[in-house]
Amino acid sequence: MSSKEEFFAHIEKGYTTKGDFITMGAAMLNGETVTGAHVKVPLKTLNRHGLIAGATGTGKTKTLQVIAENLSDKGIPVLLMDLKGDLSGIAQPSPGHPKIDERHEKIGLPFEAKSFPVEILSLSEQDGVKLRATVSEFGPVLLSRILDLTVTQEGIVAVVFKYCDDNKLPLLDLKDFKKVLQYATGEGKKEFQESYGRISTSSTGTILRKIIELEQQGADLFFGEKSFEVDDLTRIDENGRGYINIIRLTDIQDRPKLFSTFMLSLLAEIYSTFPEQGDSDRPELILFIDEAHLIFKEASKALLNQIESIVKLIRSKGIGLYFVTQNPTDVPDDVLAQLGLKVQHALRAFTAKDRKAIKLTAENYPESEYYDTKEVLTSLGIGEALISALDEKGRPTPLAATMLRAPMSRMDVLTDGELKDVISSSKMVKKYNETIDRESAYEILNEKIEKAEQVAEKEKNKPAARKTSTRRSTRMNPVVKVLTSATFIRGVLGVLKKVIR
Ligand SMILES: Nc1ncnc2c1ncn2[C@@H]1O[C@H](COP(=O)(O)OP(=O)(O)O)[C@@H](O)[C@H]1O
Numbered sequence: 001m002s003s004k005e006e007f008f009a010h011i012e013k014g015y016t017t018k019g020d021f022i023t024m025g026a027a028m029l030n031g032e033t034v035t036g037a038h039v040k041v042p043l044k045t046l047n048r049h050g051l052i053a054g055a056t057g058t059g060k061t062k063t064l065q066v067i068a069e070n071l072s073d074k075g076i077p078v079l080l081m082d083l084k085g086d087l088s089g090i091a092q093p094s095p096g097h098p099k100i101d102e103r104h105e106k107i108g109l110p111f112e113a114k115s116f117p118v119e120i121l122s123l124s125e126q127d128g129v130k131l132r133a134t135v136s137e138f139g140p141v142l143l144s145r146i147l148d149l150t151v152t153q154e155g156i157v158a159v160v161f162k163y164c165d166d167n168k169l170p171l172l173d174l175k176d177f178k179k180v181l182q183y184a185t186g187e188g189k190k191e192f193q194e195s196y197g198r199i200s201t202s203s204t205g206t207i208l209r210k211i212i213e214l215e216q217q218g219a220d221l222f223f224g225e226k227s228f229e230v231d232d233l234t235r236i237d238e239n240g241r242g243y244i245n246i247i248r249l250t251d252i253q254d255r256p257k258l259f260s261t262f263m264l265s266l267l268a269e270i271y272s273t274f275p276e277q278g279d280s281d282r283p284e285l286i287l288f289i290d291e292a293h294l295i296f297k298e299a300s301k302a303l304l305n306q307i308e309s310i311v312k313l314i315r316s317k318g319i320g321l322y323f324v325t326q327n328p329t330d331v332p333d334d335v336l337a338q339l340g341l342k343v344q345h346a347l348r349a350f351t352a353k354d355r356k357a358i359k360l361t362a363e364n365y366p367e368s369e370y371y372d373t374k375e376v377l378t379s380l381g382i383g384e385a386l387i388s389a390l391d392e393k394g395r396p397t398p399l400a401a402t403m404l405r406a407p408m409s410r411m412d413v414l415t416d417g418e419l420k421d422v423i424s425s426s427k428m429v430k431k432y433n434e435t436i437d438r439e440s441a442y443e444i445l446n447e448k449i450e451k452a453e454q455v456a457e458k459e460k461n462k463p464a465a466r467k468t469s470t471r472r473s474t475r476m477n478p479v480v481k482v483l484t485s486a487t488f489i490r491g492v493l494g495v496l497k498k499v500i501r
């Protein structure tokens with residue numbers, strides 16, 4: 001057997017799957033594509049998370065597009081965090097190109113141009129389905145994490161939530177939360193002190209300041225109604241294809257706090273909503289985070305811990321998280337260690353620091369008699385990557401330098417007109433985009449304060465009656481509560497340690 005035939009057999013054996021799979025492209029040897037040596041990732045292990053890394057312009061975003069399309073075709077819905085705004089083209093077919101045909105000929109895979117069902121979502125003023133969550137749903141633990149509060153301040157936040165719960169005051173937006181906080185050390189001081197103990201004005205002052213900072217990053221747009229139901233992310237179109245939900249985050253780059261608030265809220269909500277999967281043949285939903293360094297960059301230690309534990313736990317719900325970033329070192333080690341699929345595009349070796357990163361990256365890949373990993377890492381072309389996946393038994397597949405297939409949809413963005421068409425024909429936009437500001441803590445407390453003043457004026461004719469209400473309880477989602485409790489996380493970590501080898 002020639003070494004090429006041997007290599008073909010090696011790849012074929014390593015990438016054979018019993019169940020369904022997606023095809024990434026064909027393996028390469030000595031810089032040449034070995035036609036038909038397909039690199040396949042089983043659907044079964046796609047919930048084991050992944051990384052797409054590489055220098056700018058090497059093809060990371062297109063790889064993301066390729067995986068998303070192929071998942072959609074298999075009826076698996078996808079959520080893309082589009083920080084640069086370059087993914088909307090998925091809603092239109094590829095115009096095709098001789099170079100694409102050439103690429104696919106080498107791979108040994110027919111090229112088919114087509115569009116995919118797309119839903120556009122937004123966290124800010126931009127058009128699309130508005131993503132929102134109420135402060136109650138967000139809960140005291142996540143709110144404290146995102147505000148980076150001390151233990152004392154966190155205690156106050158918990159008391160505020162408790163007070164609202166006890167008094168049936170809906171906490172919908174940040175305006176509600178600020179109002180209760182002010183009330184606790186102002187007009188309602190006595191009432192608070194009696195039932196919940198003394199609350200220091202300096203602590204509430206700090207919390208207020210931090211909330212205002214969060215608002216300045218646009219979080220006031222995120223908190224409120226109508227809150228988004230994560231089940232709507234798993235829609236399948238009439239042809240059985242999974243929806244590709246694209247969150248346009250182009251105006252979020254300079255607002256990392258808002259981005260991590262949203263990410264954390266989304267992951268916690270998904271975790272609490274989706275049922276346990278057990279041993280499933282396919283994932284329920286795959287999330288891609290492009291430019292992922294942004295969520296880790298300004299995250300506090302507490303927030304990082306939170307992200308790490310959610311990444312660990314969410315897998316069992318059939319949710320796969322894929323981080324797309326320039327350098328694998330952008331992702332914290334604890335998260336990196338949990339990633340099953342690795343797609344490493346070319347890295348550049350300009351500086352000593354670059355070379356060190358290349359060495360570290362190479363060490364994280366399985367050894368291969370066919371490649372000098374460090375060498376391959378710097379010589380990969382555009383749209384080529386080193387791939388290592390997990391087979392159906394959870395074992396790493398053979399390392400494969402891969403000529404990736406081209407996206408079936410457009411590699412360029414939608415025009416403004418095309419984008420408008422997608423948005424105006426969306427049922428989800430109709431469902432979510434009405435701003436509601438129903439009576440909540442803010443209005444109720446204002447009313448209460450006003451009444452108290454009137455009563456005082458009438459010189460104690462009657463004491464102010466406590467307002468009762470049948471409105472929806474502000475109780476924190478119990479699963480999120482459990483999920484974020486330290487004991488629970490410690491427990492799960494213990495179990496995980498035992499399970500992982
Ligand atoms: N799989 C692919 N098939 C065809 N062309 C590709 C592929 N991957 C990348 N390219 C080409 O390389 C360009 C840059 O890719 P992109 O994914 O935007 O890079 P990155 O996200 O790493 O900066 C694309 O515009 C496209 O022309």
Ligand SMILES: [Mg+2]
Nearest residue numbers: 060061062084
């Ligand atoms: Mg990119």
